[in-house]
Amino acid sequence: MATLSFLKNIELTELHTHLGFSVSPNMLWEMAHNRGLRLPTKDYWEFVKLVTFHERKEYEEYLMLYDLTEKIQSSPDALFAAAQTAISGAYRSNNITKLELRFNPILRNQSGEKDLDHLIVFTLQGIERAMLKYPVKAGIILMMDRRFSYEANAAVVDKAIKYHERGVIGIDLAGPIERNNNSRTFKCSDVADLVKKARKAGLGITVHTGEATNINEMWEVVEILKPDRIGHGIAAIDDLELMKFLSKKKIVLETCPTSNLNTKLVRDYDHMREIYSKLKEHNVLFTINTDGPEMQLISLKHEFTKLLDHNILTEKDILQSNKIAEKASFIK
Numbered sequence: 373m374a375t376l377s378f379l380k381n382i383e384l385t386e387l388h389t390h391l392g393f394s395v396s397p398n399m400l401w402e403m404a405h406n407r408g409l410r411l412p413t414k415d416y417w418e419f420v421k422l423v424t425f426h427e428r429k430e431y432e433e434y435l436m437l438y439d440l441t442e443k444i445q446s447s448p449d450a451l452f453a454a455a456q457t458a459i460s461g462a463y464r465s466n467n468i469t470k471l472e473l474r475f476n477p478i479l480r481n482q483s484g485e486k487d488l489d490h491l492i493v494f495t496l497q498g499i500e501r502a503m504l505k506y507p508v509k510a511g512i513i514l515m516m517d518r519r520f521s522y523e524a525n526a527a528v529v530d531k532a533i534k535y536h537e538r539g540v541i542g543i544d545l546a547g548p549i550e551r552n553n554n555s556r557t558f559k560c561s562d563v564a565d566l567v568k569k570a571r572k573a574g575l576g577i578t579v580h581t582g583e584a585t586n587i588n589e590m591w592e593v594v595e596i597l598k599p600d601r602i603g604h605g606i607a608a609i610d611d612l613e614l615m616k617f618l619s620k621k622k623i624v625l626e627t628c629p630t631s632n633l634n635t636k637l638v639r640d641y642d643h644m645r646e647i648y649s650k651l652k653e654h655n656v657l658f659t660i661n662t663d664g665p666e667m668q669l670i671s672l673k674h675e676f677t678k679l680l681d682h683n684i685l686t687e688k689d690i691l692q693s694n695k696i697a698e699k700a701s702f703i704k
């Protein structure tokens with residue numbers, strides 16, 4: 373097994389981590405009980421299975437894991453604690469000194485019961501508290517969702533702009549495709565003006581695409597939304613022109629190797645080797661991320677070890693991907 377001694381004293385950057393997947397099961401369990409939430413099970417070990425990736429799942433089924441963690445994190449206090457623990461843990465276990473955390477405030481407002489400003493400000497305060505304890509720079513990416521109405525996505529962008537000076541560094545677009553009518557009929561052009569507005573306000577733009585969606589959607593994303601970075605984006609390997617475009621425009625992919633294996637979007641390590649080899653061949657800039665370490669039962673260093681052990685990346689590639697991540701970070 374690779375030792376990672378080459379990473380000694382190297383500060384790491386992680387760009388793609390969901391707050392909902394960055395809190396340990398025991399802490400989620402405590403949070404839920406502190407708030408008196410009724411959980412789907414009263415047994416702790418059953419609960420652990422509900423909030424971690426202990427077996428591979430279909431993509432849409434995987435996204436349902438979010439629903440429970442989002443529900444548990446649906447209060448200002450819970451978000452304060454979640455942000456703090458995610459950043460502290462990343463520093464202590466992986467020497468991550470630059471960390472971008474993303475979450476969707478509307479999916480945590482309990483159908484309008486909770487005030488979005490409280491949810492966001494408490495999260496930012498959790499980040500500040502963690503930065504007092506450890507030499508870390510962290511920021512928040514607020515997420516729009518394919519399931520939302522235009523108005524709901526507009527509210528996310530407005531809040532991102534409002535809190536830009538205080539630590540919201542960018543916006544994202546994500547969400548399942550098959551869940552409701554909005555998501556099934558979603559088109560990038562629906563949110564193009566919102567993305568433009570966010571960019572004008574100085575926010576970074578990233579979009580989940582080319583993970584479960586195909587190259588057609590990826591083309592739409594890069595041509596209409598013009599993101600700085602793309603969440604996943606591995607579908608690009610099926611299209612030479614798209615890889616050339618990404619490389620030319622220096623659009624950075626936030627790849628999440630184990631997450632893609634867990635959702636069966638990547639078949640196995642041979643398939644994964646093929647993906648990274650094509651990205652390297654065509655000079656597509658990529659970074660390595662966990663997508664959410666606690667849920668995936670991994671860490672950034674674990675990802676590096678796997679990629680080395682399976683001869684997918686070299687030590688040089690990993691150092692390079694970390695440099696790209698540092699440079700592409702929305703944290704200035």
Ligand SMILES: [Zn+2]
Pocket residue numbers: 388390580603663
């Ligand atoms: Zn993601």
